[in-house]
Amino acid sequence: MNNQKSYQSFLKDQLIIPSILLKDYVNLGLNEQEVMIILQIHRFYMEGNHFPTPDELADYVTISAQDCSQILRKLIQKNILQIEQNHNEMNVLNEQYSLEPLWVNLYTEKVIQQDKSISEEQT
């Protein structure tokens, strides 16, 4: 940390992710590339970009834009990701990704199982 602003920028750089995603994605039939696309969408969302393009995603992963598109389609088909459509104030149609189906899936059904696996880990 060389300059005066370092702690502040370090704090600002931190991202909160649900730990349960890392623990349970295998059970949802996801692989590492798909989880990384999810994490990138989550990161973009937190930074205010609610509808990153396949090209924007491809800039941060070792996956081509074409393959990013395919992963996005697959995540939508599996009901992990959804596209929401809103009309903004000027009545322009606005699309954005939502990971809500993923969080609902992970938290509502899995919480009990997760608690179980935690106590098993500790024995």
Place this chain on the structure above:
Amino acid sequence: MNNQKSYQSFLKDQLIIPSILLKDYVNLGLNEQEVMIILQIHRFYMEGNHFPTPDELADYVTISAQDCSQILRKLIQKNILQIEQNHNEMNVLNEQYSLEPLWVNLYTEKVIQQDKSISEEQT
């Protein structure tokens, strides 16, 4: 959220990760499987397990224990992960992983570049 304890457990489940890892791992020559091993080591660390075995890691990824071993070796060779040895109170040798080389690498050299890329994104 069905039961009384839900918000509390949701809060407890959240994991903080440096956003810069998601933004810059491609520049470090890492792929999605390797980043996921890093994230799992980080998660284990935050939960108090400082030296997860390849088998423990393999339980949470779509990668075999053998391939996890190989990834761990590669991360150590690339100076992203290191093994620290301590003697505990009873003089027993104790090993643990540290991701400090990764964070140093990401934050010390990359902060300026990251600031640049942020301002470019906003234009």
Place this chain on the structure above:
Amino acid sequence: MNNQKSYQSFLKDQLIIPSILLKDYVNLGLNEQEVMIILQIHRFYMEGNHFPTPDELADYVTISAQDCSQILRKLIQKNILQIEQNHNEMNVLNEQYSLEPLWVNLYTEKVIQQDKSISEEQT
């Protein structure tokens, strides 16, 4: 950051708190001393101490142990804090604080108001 372990310990030191607590505590009739007791209970909880004593709390605030006791009583009366009783494996009665009533109160009723105030702020 002088030593090799710094980023790691900095990451470990970070605490996640619901922003809505800072935004809405005045509406719940709470003052700064009471919110600080809540934050300290939350911090202790996240560190694994689920039932800090008034003396333990008083170590970290400019409030006497006696006044901490009184604040704890008041928070319980206002249904912001509750004491949960469990029997552990050895059938010993175990008490712990839960801030669940606070989070339920803040999130279930206030989310809509909060969204409103955010959009007002932005105009």
Place this chain on the structure above:
Amino acid sequence: MNNQKSYQSFLKDQLIIPSILLKDYVNLGLNEQEVMIILQIHRFYMEGNHFPTPDELADYVTISAQDCSQILRKLIQKNILQIEQNHNEMNVLNEQYSLEPLWVNLYTEKVIQQDKSISEEQT
């Protein structure tokens, strides 16, 4: 959590704060009202408002705008808060608060003491 967007908004509402602030503010000679002003400045900063006015702060605390001003002055005198001046692209003078002096103070000198107090707590 009544509506579809709840987990997403809950995630977005979480704020990361350095735990060491809650542990060490008494040693810095701060009281609960002053820490709350610090936390509100931190919250505003993370939301993109880098120079909240005393009136904006007073909206979220049980402290008058006039007393907020006085606390801000005191924090600046104690070298916990500082005002940074920049010229933006249109050469307009821009002021913003920085809590960097606080974080430097807490982390650089206190880390060793904190580590010590943690090991003492555990004995």
